[in-house]
Amino acid sequence: MITYEDRRAGQLAAAGRWPxxxxxxxxxxxxxxxxAGPVGHLIAYAAPPEHAARLFDRDGGPFTAADEHDHDAGPLWEVLATRHSWRRLAPLLEPAPVRRLVAHTRALLGEEVAGRAEPDPEGVPLTLAAWEQAGWEESVRVRDYLPAxxxxxxxxxxPDTREDLGxxxxxxxxxxxxGPAATRSPAGLAPWLTTVCVRGTAPDAAAQLAPGRRVLAGHLPFAAAYPALVQAASGARGLGTAHGRLAVWHLLAGMAGAARPVPAEVDALVARLRCLAWSEPRDELWxxxxxxxDPATGLAWALSGSMEP
Incomplete structure (x- = not known):
């Protein structure tokens, strides 16, 4: 249903009356x-950066500025980040949480942000690791937002296909x-995922959640699983891909036994992880x-679930 405010917003945007x-x-x-969500989306998507970035300015008074939680089709800061470069946005954005998420989004979109933005406060690098980029095209990393x-x-x-499974x-x-090992598990990655931790191998962990003793399964490099993990962690409407990337980096840091992400330790963990994906009869979309x-610690984790689109 198109409201009066929606029509008015469309008319103002068409006339370029951004203030x-x-x-x-x-x-x-x-x-x-x-x-306010649809109006904010329109500004974030279509306005010049000097106007769009003012969505997050606090000069309009209490409760009038958008923050990292405001969303319509997706977070307003993510819509903004898909439309303008970090070079254009950096001088205009003030709130630290929004700046952080926009910087990570621009990195996901292939922009060189490291060295041009303040370091991440939790240690997640602003440059994508080689295993993050492998097999994950820039064009599908972040939602493709529509003007209206x-x-x-x-x-x-x-797994995305059964062809390579046996x-x-x-x-x-x-x-x-x-105990402590279980707390490193990806329990908070997505509410629809069931997670477990065992002392043993990947098949030992899978046995905890798979629907039967015999499954269709296959080994794969972590780089092939990484995009799905990020998307699972950012699936909620109010979350963006940057949230998913940050969540997966914290997951890997915990699995490596670190209190916060240290790129060298995370890279070493990724290099030695043995990954197993399996298929279930009821799999549909997501x-x-x-x-x-992790053969270095003898621990294994399993995640399993499906999300309604």
Missing amino acids: ELLELFRRLRGTSPRS GGARRALFAL PLDLPAPGPRTP YLHLALE
């Missing part, structure tokens, strides 16, 4: 935050690992079935 459109967004955000609202996003599925007999499920084994 008036910004005032409309601020008024709506202060009185009707849900109605809405977005296109690549579906994720792991029958595998899993061992009988053993005990799960409690699903993930993955076991990760």
